[in-house]
Amino acid sequence: MIGNSKFKALISIGFDYFIDKENIIAILNPNFLQTAESFPKYNEYIETQSDKKTRSLIYCKGGYLIASPIDSKTIKKRYQEFQDRINGISDDKNIYIKLT
Numbered sequence: 001m002i003g004n005s006k007f008k009a010l011i012s013i014g015f016d017y018f019i020d021k022e023n024i025i026a027i028l029n030p031n032f033l034q035t036a037e038s039f040p041k042y043n044e045y046i047e048t049q050s051d052k053k054t055r056s057l058i059y060c061k062g063g064y065l066i067a068s069p070i071d072s073k074t075i076k077k078r079y080q081e082f083q084d085r086i087n088g089i090s091d092d093k094n095i096y097i098k099l100t
Helices: 072-084
Strands: 009-014 018-021 024-028 044-047 056-060 064-068 097-098
Touching: 009 064, 009 072, 024 072, 056 072
Parallel strands: 044 064
Antiparallel strands: 009 018, 009 097, 024 056, 056 064
8 A cells, every 4th residue: 555545556576577565575686595495484486487587586475485587686676766755755756666
């Protein structure tokens, strides 16, 4: 939810895939783990683009571990810019989010 709005804030993780900002627990560099299987306590592993190299892992509520071809630094930047805008720190209107 954005403020009192009924809209959810969706962060782009690449190639028309979006995650609700409220569900993101961690954004990780895949080099952090030897394999996705070594990540503790995840329920389901989701690959957004099986033909692309995994450049970030997003750990979400519900125990979902999502692999994205977008670099983890880029996703972290999108998340932080959105958070700054919500908190009134940034007035950048070009932040790429999708409201549903």
